[in-house]
Amino acid sequence: MKRRPIGLWFSVALGILLLSLWAGSVLGSAIAHYWYGHHHQEQGTLSSPEVTRIESDLAELSAVQTLRLFAIVAPEEKKRGNKYLLNEIEQLGNIKRRSNAPEIKSLVDLDLGLAYVHAAMAEEQNNNKELAKTYMQSAQGLFKSLGWQDYSEETLKAVATRELRWVHRPPEASEK
Numbered sequence: 588m589k590r591r592p593i594g595l596w597f598s599v600a601l602g603i604l605l606l607s608l609w610a611g612s613v614l615g616s617a618i619a620h621y622w623y624g625h626h627h628q629e630q631g632t633l634s635s636p637e638v639t640r641i642e643s644d645l646a647e648l649s650a651v652q653t654l655r656l657f658a659i660v661a662p663e664e665k666k667r668g669n670k671y672l673l674n675e676i677e678q679l680g681n682i683k684r685r686s687n688a689p690e691i692k693s694l695v696d697l698d699l700g701l702a703y704v705h706a707a708m709a710e711e712q713n714n715n716k717e718l719a720k721t722y723m724q725s726a727q728g729l730f731k732s733l734g735w736q737d738y739s740e741e742t743l744k745a746v747a748t749r750e751l752r753w754v755h756r757p758p759e760a761s762e763k
């Protein structure tokens with residue numbers, strides 16, 4: 588039996604491997620381009636009014652998120668005065684009036700209702716019962732329009748308190 592040089596066979600195998608990798612890369616790239624082009628044509632593109640509407644909806648959602656973040660970060664300021672709550676209510680009302688999307692209006696109504704409940708609770712602490720009642724009625728109207736079955740004063744206060752407790756949870760003591 589003749590012994591052939593192993594280096595020759597190794598070189599041939601390496602050449603086949605490299606040729607296969609190159610061919611796979613070219614073929615894979617061609618398939619990816621075809622697939623992207625075919626699916627891109629199926630999906631189509633958005634028209635200018637659709638792009639404008641989507642950008643507007645995203646901007647409104649961003650504004651709502653910013654107000655929610657401010658409400659979470661500034662609870663101590665809210666306790667000192669209703670100025671911050673009234674500003675939050677005003678800003679949410681402005682967003683609701685500008686918005687055309689019903690999904691965004693529902694989200695704003697939820698945040699606006701919670702802001703009214705917080706304002707009512709703050710006015711109760713300040714012994715301003717009449718204004719607290721007005722704020723609570725506004726909140727109840729919003730939650731009723733959202734389809735809530737139980738929008739009683741006790742339930743709304745419990746939801747608002749639970750939301751604040753969830754957001755402002757004190758750090759738990761480390762277990763040994």
